[in-house]
Amino acid sequence: MSDQTNNAPLRVGLLGLGTVGQGVLSILARNGASIAERAGRPITVTMAAVRDTAKSRGDLPEGLDITTDPMAVVNSDSVDVVVELMGGIETPEQFVRAALQAGKPVVTANKALLALRGEALFDLARQHNAPLAFEAAVAGGIPLIKALREGLAANVVSSIAGIINGTCNYILTQMDEAGTPFADVLAEAQRLGYAEADPSFDIDGIDAAHKLTLLASIAFGIPLSFDKVHCEGVGLVSVDDIRYAAELGYRIKHLGIARLNNGGVELRVHPTLLPKSELLANVNGVLNATVFGADAASPTGYFGPGAGGEATASAVLADVVDIARGASMPGLGGPAASDLAVLPIEDAVSGHYLRLRVADVPGVLTAISGILAQAQISIEAINQKEIANPGSDTNVVILTAPVQERTMRAAVEQMMALDSVRPGITRIRVEHTQ
Numbered sequence: 298m299s300d301q302t303n304n305a306p307l308r309v310g311l312l313g314l315g316t317v318g319q320g321v322l323s324i325l326a327r328n329g330a331s332i333a334e335r336a337g338r339p340i341t342v343t344m345a346a347v348r349d350t351a352k353s354r355g356d357l358p359e360g361l362d363i364t365t366d367p368m369a370v371v372n373s374d375s376v377d378v379v380v381e382l383m384g385g386i387e388t389p390e391q392f393v394r395a396a397l398q399a400g401k402p403v404v405t406a407n408k409a410l411l412a413l414r415g416e417a418l419f420d421l422a423r424q425h426n427a428p429l430a431f432e433a434a435v436a437g438g439i440p441l442i443k444a445l446r447e448g449l450a451a452n453v454v455s456s457i458a459g460i461i462n463g464t465c466n467y468i469l470t471q472m473d474e475a476g477t478p479f480a481d482v483l484a485e486a487q488r489l490g491y492a493e494a495d496p497s498f499d500i501d502g503i504d505a506a507h508k509l510t511l512l513a514s515i516a517f518g519i520p521l522s523f524d525k526v527h528c529e530g531v532g533l534v535s536v537d538d539i540r541y542a543a544e545l546g547y548r549i550k551h552l553g554i555a556r557l558n559n560g561g562v563e564l565r566v567h568p569t570l571l572p573k574s575e576l577l578a579n580v581n582g583v584l585n586a587t588v589f590g591a592d593a594a595s596p597t598g599y600f601g602p603g604a605g606g607e608a609t610a611s612a613v614l615a616d617v618v619d620i621a622r623g624a625s626m627p628g629l630g631g632p633a634a635s636d637l638a639v640l641p642i643e644d645a646v647s648g649h650y651l652r653l654r655v656a657d658v659p660g661v662l663t664a665i666s667g668i669l670a671q672a673q674i675s676i677e678a679i680n681q682k683e684i685a686n687p688g689s690d691t692n693v694v695i696l697t698a699p700v701q702e703r704t705m706r707a708a709v710e711q712m713m714a715l716d717s718v719r720p721g722i723t724r725i726r727v728e729h730t731q
């Protein structure tokens with residue numbers, strides 16, 4: 298690594314020159330001088346690896362060495378810091394490992410890599426005393442990792458609730474405001490560079506689960522537990538649900554939730570009804586926001602662009618600046634390892650929105666409410682929607698008080714067994730996050 302005690306440039310090698318990689322170049326081209334002042338030394342990108350060197354990439358810095366061999370970037374004597382922005386898991390893992398083994402600091406925006414392979418990679422970083430920084434991996438341009446492990450370092454954190462996938466929030470917002478069909482909005486999110494290379498990671502909630510895995514580990518000191526996150530995507534939400542929720546005073550957002558509950562931790566990602574008055578209910582488009590509950594400063598909220606080239610590159614460069622300053626990077630940086638267990642979803646507690654398609658027959662509402670009463674589930678609202686034609690099916694919408702998931706599942710099974718209830722009950726959890 299070049300000498301950090303003088304003002305020699307810190308030389309960055311990029312693995313990937315796509316949406317985020319080009320964002321890094323454009324911010325450095327515009328703000329390089331002020332970044333150098335803050336970092337105490339200039340930051341220059343000397344090498345970049347791509348798949349296709351013939352692709353058009355706008356203005357590139359003079360002298361930038363472009364290669365199709367990422368290992369050449371990792372091993373280059375003209376690269377002090379490796380910035381991984383290629384995506385994927387196995388492929389980038391080998392380059393991140395090689396860089397750390399060579400003692401080179403690594404910055405990555407790759408939440409999938411860290412959520413699945415982070416334990417081994419952070420160990421390797423510690424062994425080789427090489428920082429592995431990942432501010433951009435959670436909530437794009439929002440400095441959420443710093444807020445959690447530095448700003449809230451004096452707190453015992455009890456809950457995390459966040460809109461942490463920009464693509465899902467963009468989709469739900471467009472469905473709400475313009476009634477645009479799901480597939481059209483997804484195509485637009487892809488065009489704008491928000492979606493993952495495989496957009497099912499966004500819409501199925503996997504990307505949010507990767508990010509929640511990292512946040513929960515920092516907040517609660519638990520191991521990275523991606524395989525224990527209960528994960529539901531936005532696909533189950535219809536324009537009708539958004540409208541019915543609004544009539545009841547709620548908006549539907551796709552949330553990641555990690556919460557202490559009775560000596561364990563709930564870890565879940567799913568569409569959620571939130572009261573319209575809450576901060577998270579009013580965060581729209583590609584914006585992300587997260588609210589932390591804690592024992593000293595609480596609640597605290599963080600809001601900003603969750604995806605996009607320059608927004609994400611802003612967080613990447615914040616890590617590079619830290620490295621240029623010689624800051625010590627504490628790995629995940631959570632509290633000491635805790636023995637908190639991740640709870641099964643059946644133990645989670647939340648309110649529920651239910652939408653049932655029912656036959657227009659006398660007694661159907663009584664039968665449904667009877668099942669809920671017997672299960673001791675309190676009904677906060679129940680509405681039967683207008684019937685288009687006499688004798689045709691209609692929608693019934695129910696809002697319940699908080700109840701344990703297993704109790705609600707059993708009640709829904711009983712409802713599905715009723716002759717008057719059509720197959721396919723929609724169930725969306727209801728939360729209060731402030």
Ligand code: NAP
Binds near residue numbers: 316
């Ligand atoms: P992207 O636009 O698809 O860019 C990926 C880049 O990596 C491309 O330049 C590609 O080369 C290069 N690449 C991929 N595989 C390669 C290989 N085997 N060898 C050499 N080069 C390779 O992706 P992105 O949106 O910038 O995302 C990059 C990372 O940031 C991902 O981990 C993503 O999850 C994360 N992230 C993205 C955002 C966002 O808003 N986009 C936000 C936060 C985090 P070609 O250009 O030649 O194809």
Ligand code: HSE
Binds near residue numbers: 437461491493603605
């Ligand atoms: N695909 C991700 C999102 C990118 O939409 O939030 C930012 O991590």
